[in-house]
Amino acid sequence: MWKMPIQMVLTVGAIIVGSQLAMAAPKEPDRPPVDLLKGKQIFSKYCVGCHGPEGRGGGYLLLGPDPVNLTRPATKKTPDALLLQTIHEGKPNMPSWKGRLSEEESRAVLAYIRALKK
Ligand code: HEC
Numbered sequence: 001m002w003k004m005p006i007q008m009v010l011t012v013g014a015i016i017v018g019s020q021l022a023m024a025a026p027k028e029p030d031r032p033p034v035d036l037l038k039g040k041q042i043f044s045k046y047c048v049g050c051h052g053p054e055g056r057g058g059g060y061l062l063l064g065p066d067p068v069n070l071t072r073p074a075t076k077k078t079p080d081a082l083l084l085q086t087i088h089e090g091k092p093n094m095p096s097w098k099g100r101l102s103e104e105e106s107r108a109v110l111a112y113i114r115a116l117k118k
């Protein structure tokens with residue numbers, strides 16, 4: 001009985017907090033609102049292979065760092081700007097997406113990651 005509403009509250013809370021963090025970021029004051037559905041579509045297309053359908057990792061394992069569990073506390077605590085940088089520039093074993101995702105698409109997929117359940 002209790003589980004569903006609490007998870008829904010947490011999810012909605014995460015979306016609200018995430019979007020407020022995004023709004024609070026300096027530099028781009030009049031950015032359009034993020035599109036979670038678009039974020040989900042991008043995630044399913046490009047990111048699931050490594051980060052898994054729920055973002056917990058468990059996809060492709062290459063030599064070197066494993067795909068991050070994007071629901072882990074360390075990622076939740078990492079500021080948007082740093083995660084966007086990782087998405088744009090890539091990391092060892094993480095491709096760079098800046099040629100393929102627009103600024104708006106990167107923000108949408110980040111918002112989706114932020115909204116993933118723990
Ligand atoms: C080829 C596998 C692969 C694909 C595809 C991939 N990633 Fe990653 N990702 C990784 C790996 C490996 C890491 C960890 C890199 C490290 O820590 O050095 C990572 C790390 C990250 C991080 C940093 C998390 C943190 O806590 O700092 C974010 C954010 C991220 N990925 C988002 C995405 C998004 C969004 C996509 C799709 C657009 C994506 N990734 C596609 C392999 C992948």
